[in-house]
Amino acid sequence: MSYRHRRVRHKLFNEHFLYYGNRVVNFRPIFFSALSFGLGIFCCLWFGLKALYVLCLSIATIPAALFAGRHDRSRIAPFLLASVALFSFFALGCLSFAVRIADFERQPVSEGPCLVTGVVRETAVSQKNVCYTLDVVMMFDENDQSEIQTDYRIRIYVYGDEAAFSDGDVVTFSAELTTIDAWSYGRVNASAILDRVRFRAFVAQEDMVKIGKEGTDIFAQANSYLREILNSSMDKGNASLAYAMLTGNSGFMDEDVLQNFRYGGVAHIFAVSGLHIGLVYALFAFLLKKCRAPVFVRLPLISAVLIFFAGICGFSPSSVRALIMCIVVMLTNAAGTGLDRLSSVSLASFVVLAVNPVYLFSVGFQLSVAAAAGIIVLGGHLTRLLSRIPHFPRKLASALGTAFSAQVCTFPILIDSFGYVSAFSFVLNLFFIPVISAVFALLFVGTLLACLFSFAADWLLFLPQYFLSAAVLPIMALDFKVGLICGFSFGTCAALWYFIVWFLSDKINLKVWAKATGFVLLSAVLVFCMLAGNLSWGSEVLLTVHGYYESGFVLLRHSDRTALISFGVPDASHLEQVVLKEGISRIDAFLPTGGAQVASSALPVLLQLCPVGAMYVSADWDYVNSFRTVPVYEKNGVFEVCGGYADFLGEQALYLYFSDTSFVLANDTSEETSLPECDVLIARSRQSSLLCVSNEQIFLERTEGKLCLPVYGDLQICRKNDIISVKEVA
Missing domain, CATH: 2.40.50 (OB fold (Dihydrolipoamide Acetyltransferase, E2P))
Structure with missing residues (x-):
């Protein structure tokens, strides 16, 4: 007779009963409470206080759940308690966000x-x-x-x-x-x-x-004093780098240098977060332990130092999140409550959102939480898998697991927020971050001593400046723009991406075959949704309208060619983000509106980002061509461009005709301007609509009751099967 033995992992002494078990998902009260609070904030954004109706519908499902579990009455009370708690946190999140937005919008308006x-x-x-x-x-x-x-x-x-x-x-x-x-x-x-x-x-x-x-307050005074010390003891470039690393304020850095750090995917060293707070904590914890300070002395002293450091950094979202998480970890370790790392991050995120729920929509906060949660949810699991490989170094496995999990979880946010992700970021974060962490520790100690003994600041900051210059030299010397991953966006597909990450982690207890099958199916759905959201199959002509305050332009795609029509001079950073997000490598035709002076100012901005095939201007502008690398064609009347037709209407407007669809693009028009009838009017202000008869109207400035970019964001106009559709760009 043979027996089959089933391996059972026994609960360790330090494992919490809520985190251990064979359930598909183990219930973590702090995590799900923070998730409910955040979900309440998100629902309030889209539905206002009507989101509370969702809460009422959810409460209505409780009797059905109780009926289903009537055979095991021991679980009814915990289920009711958990449901009430989660619904309460959802309502609190919804109400707190509504109050914050109402306070902002109650402020007076001035134009x-x-x-x-x-x-x-x-x-x-x-x-x-x-x-x-x-x-x-x-x-x-x-x-x-x-x-x-x-x-x-x-x-x-x-x-x-x-x-x-x-x-x-x-x-x-x-x-x-x-x-x-x-x-x-x-x-x-x-x-x-x-x-x-x-x-x-x-x-x-x-x-x-x-x-x-x-x-000024004590934090601002300390910040100003710190900057004075750095500027007086370092050269301008290194001083701005050191100041950005220590305070998170990169506003004094050279824009080209900062941009190359972004292209390399390592600009997060200038956002004071867990890396910086953790090093400061480790330094002072080590010193106080050497001094044999008891726990009740170490905790308040380290907390005070970290709070002061975060105050110097302006209490940025990333520094506040890291500060709270560090204090939470210290308190739970001292109290022996047994919170796991996921619950610690959840508690920190909950406290930050409770202070101000708008943090949920801050890119810095999103990246900070996504990176920390990714390392916790996916990093440990990847590290254990890599460690099973024979003779694979454990430290390398930990480094690879940490870097890869952070990259995976920040990928959708970076793509949707900035339009690109660096292909070099994984390698650079794997090798550069440990080096720069050591340099930051040396810089922090040197700067602290220099602030205390300002007469010796030059000597104290000599070595930190030298190692800082050596550490960042490869980043500043190489051009990382050639390795950007761009040309698409996630939009709502980001939720599916994070669900797949969660599904693959060890927080979901399923058999290997079930996970593999689920992963394949979910990945197929993700690919299909991404293709559907980023490609416009069968479109005859496609226009995307982009605007951000004074910057505005239209991208036109027709017959595999791309044209850009600008409303005045576009903002360089705004234009770059759109060009990367849309995956544009070349502009075949550039048509500016606004006159000769605007054309001369707008073309250099565009040339910094991609090559331009030709620029078209009106013959009535008396344009003086000073660009030898770009052919400039002066046109009078209707002319052909990118497989369609165009005509300048004075200095401020342009008429386009593509695939039996007519467009009028108007910048700043006066009452004397005559605009022809068209299918779609794209104008800066509503005044142009009084001068033009059109079926569809889109405005770059806020216009009540109309399609306008300040409300809806970038818009896409597509003609397909003789139907003109307008929708929001993801």
Whole structure:
């Protein structure tokens, strides 16, 4: 007689009963509570407080679940308790987000000239302008002759590359203000809401006058002192690099250098997160242990240091998430509560969202949580699989598992937020991050000592500067733009991507054959949905309309050729993101609107991103061609372009005719302008619609009751089977 023995893994002494078992999914209260809270926030975004109706429908399913489990009454009470808790967290998430958005939208609206007096709180410098964020002291509407009361901030952009004002300066100026909306260009304006910025304006340097000085808080003072020490002891390039690594503020870095870090996929070293907080924690924990400090002394001291460090970094979402997670881990380890790492990340995320639910839509927060959760959910499982390979180094297995899992879980967010992912990022994160972590530890210690002993700052920062220069030299010397993965987006398919990752992890307890079958089926569905969302099969002509505040342009695809029509001068960063996201390697025809001066300014912006086959301008513009690498054709009347026909209507408008479909693209039109009848009007403002008869109208500026980019985001116009359709771009 033979017996079959079934291997049973016995519960270890430190395993929590909620995390251990043979259930398909083990119930983790903290994880599912945080998930319910986040789901409530997300549903409130799309449905408002009507999302609570979903809660009512969910509650209605409880009696059915109780009836199904009537034979095992011991589970009824825990099921009811868990259901009530999860539904409560869903409702709290929904209500908290609604309150935050309502508070932002209750602030006054101003569109026009205003006299503003404010205190400079933040400064960022780029190659094109200096950005100041001001606390408003007084705001006077010059049209209504009335004062605007607000406790929110204003962000102003001053052309130039040198900051004339510092934090705490009280300045006054007059400018045309623009109100920032909570929902802008198809997404939540998370950065504005989190920074409490309600207004924006462009101001000339000579129009700003300093009228006084006001004190700053201790975090701002420490930040300014830190920057002074670095600038006085390092050269400009290394000082800006060190400042960005220590504080997360990359606004003083050279834009080209920062962009190459982004192309390499390692720009996250300038976002203070778990890497930085973890190293600071490890340093002070090591010192206090050497000093034999008891736990009740170590915990508050380390927590105070980490809070102060996060304050110097401006309490950015990534630093707050890492701070909370680090403190949670310290407390749970000291108390012996046995929280696993997934529950620790969930608790940290929940606390951050409870502080401000808008963090859920911050790209920095999303990347931070996705990377941490990916390492926890997938990294350990991959490490164990690699460790089973004979003679495979365990440390290498851990490094590969960690780097790969972080890449997999941040991939959809990077593609949808920035339009690309670096093909070199996996290798660079595998080898570069350990090196830069050691350099950061040395830099942190050297900078801390330099701040305490400023008379010896040059000596104390000599070695950190040397190793920093050596560590980043390969990143700065090589061009990583050649290895970008781009040309598609995930959209709602991102949810399926993360479900597949979760399905493959050890958090789902299924047999190997079941996981393999499920993975194949889910992957097939993902591929089909991605193809359906990114390809337009059978379209006769395809236009995508893109806009972001003053920047606006249209991409036209017809007969395997691509044309770009600009509304004025496009913003370089906005144009780059769209070009990468759309996978454009060449523009066959460039047709600017706005006149000769705009054409001369817009073409160099485009040439920085991709080659241009030809530029077309109106013969009436008297355009002077100064570009020898791009042929410029001056046209008078109707002309052929990219398999269709075009005609300039003065300086500000363009008529297009492709595949029996007529388009009018109008920038800034006056009442004297005559616009022909068309199928689709694409205009900057609603004024153009009064001058043109059209079936479809799309506006680049906010227009109530109409299709406009500030509400819906980028739009796609497609003609297929004699039907013109307009939909949002994923």
